[in-house]
Amino acid sequence: MKNKKEAVVVFSGGQDSTTCLLWAIKKYDSVYAVSFDYNQRHRMELKCAKEICDKYNISHTILDMSLLNQLAPNSLTRSEIKVDSDAPENGTPNSFVDGRNMLFLTFAAVFAKQKGITDIITGVSQSDFSGYPDCRDIFIKSLNTTLNLAMDYEFDIITPLMWIDKKETWELADKLGGFETVKNMTLTCYNGIMGDGCGACPACKLRKKGLDAYLKTK
Numbered sequence: 001m002k003n004k005k006e007a008v009v010v011f012s013g014g015q016d017s018t019t020c021l022l023w024a025i026k027k028y029d030s031v032y033a034v035s036f037d038y039n040q041r042h043r044m045e046l047k048c049a050k051e052i053c054d055k056y057n058i059s060h061t062i063l064d065m066s067l068l069n070q071l072a073p074n075s076l077t078r079s080e081i082k083v084d085s086d087a088p089e090n091g092t093p094n095s096f097v098d099g100r101n102m103l104f105l106t107f108a109a110v111f112a113k114q115k116g117i118t119d120i121i122t123g124v125s126q127s128d129f130s131g132y133p134d135c136r137d138i139f140i141k142s143l144n145t146t147l148n149l150a151m152d153y154e155f156d157i158i159t160p161l162m163w164i165d166k167k168e169t170w171e172l173a174d175k176l177g178g179f180e181t182v183k184n185m186t187l188t189c190y191n192g193i194m195g196d197g198c199g200a201c202p203a204c205k206l207r208k209k210g211l212d213a214y215l216k217t218k
Ligand code: ZN
Pocket: 188, 189, 190, 191, 192, 197, 198, 199, 200, 201, 202, 203, 204, 205
């Protein structure tokens, strides 16, 4: 085990993972950001991710995950599928990509182990998990155990946002000195518009609701 504190951040260039990146920069001596290219409809995401990493001088690796699009066509990867504006009563919304977080975290873990790193940071949150089963704490704990057993290694999957909502995520970014970065340089919008986004899709609505609530308390 190394003495230097190092971490791998699963990094999409969105609000949550950018807040996690800022959090990791404060906590660790060295941070590696890993993004995934799965032919997501909004390739801007990867551009945003790169620009943010450049700004903070963080090593950025983009891993090819195009098979995810091949296996699980979805409203975030196929332009002919419209994003559900509200979560359905039963089942997962059509913006949910089957297996995404499990695959991303598994590949991030392989990447981390090659570098002798145990700490993997991801921006999942159970507080507003939008019906995504792989954002729940129980899934993360279960996968952590599985990865440890799979690679005979002591991974630690760390989820700084697990129990906080979007308002508190804005507050955390501000505390970390990254409010403007998150506001202007990230991409959360399902319609691929940077910063404040289109204002109409579920991701924009959730982001704006949190931002308004935070600005009121500021
Ligand atoms: Zn939007």
